[in-house]
Amino acid sequence: MKDLKSQASKNAAPGKQSGLNAEIQSRIGHQLRAMYDDVVRQGVPDRFAELIRKLDKPQNPPQVDSTGGNNNDGRE
């Protein structure tokens, strides 16, 4: 960063302005992606994998009566 700062004053002649700009912009792009990719590389934290897995299952707990429903049929 310091080196680019000193280059900024050295290179500030008209013809070199755009070249310096391009160099600075590529540096900024690189830093931006480095910052972002640091997080991306952490992958999917367990809490989110679990969340999606749980919600993916159809909500099926109320199935209790389907097998035990015939208990009261002792008529006569």
Place this chain on the structure above:
Amino acid sequence: MPLTDALRDDILAAVPSLRAFAISLCGNGDRADDLVQETLLRALANIDSFQPGSNLPAWLFTILRNLFRSDYRKRRREVEDAEGNYAKTLKTQPAQSAHLEFEEFRAALDKLPQDQREALILVGASGFSYEDAATICGCAVGTIKSRVNRARSKLAALLYVDGAEDFGPDETVRAVIGGNG
């Protein structure tokens, strides 16, 4: 569309970049993860409104951004202690000098107006097209382009030139005068 296995996998695959976007928006890892969680719940609850074949990441980013926006307005004041928290969310700490450079970059990014910061991140880091970024931010493509350009110039000025306003004609003129003298 219904939540198929394939769609679920696609949503999971988008989580890492949703987190990166969330952290770069709010600078705070815990809050960012809450934002991602809320985004996923909202997305799954509204999965029927997702158009099959359309851009799933863009859809998810739109939800996250809107949640962030409404949340941000509510607690603008609370989040101003976020400085330095971003680095703590990283598992691998950069080496010392790189770390300083990183902090400097992060601080400069935080100085950008929010509109410009999110546009720059969507295009420059998330890799969205200008068109997708415009959809996510709910504005015109030209607006995104100008926000990205302004963000880049401002970062360049903050990071690489002493005295932000010196970068430009004045500096050039001074150099030319100096060179001729």
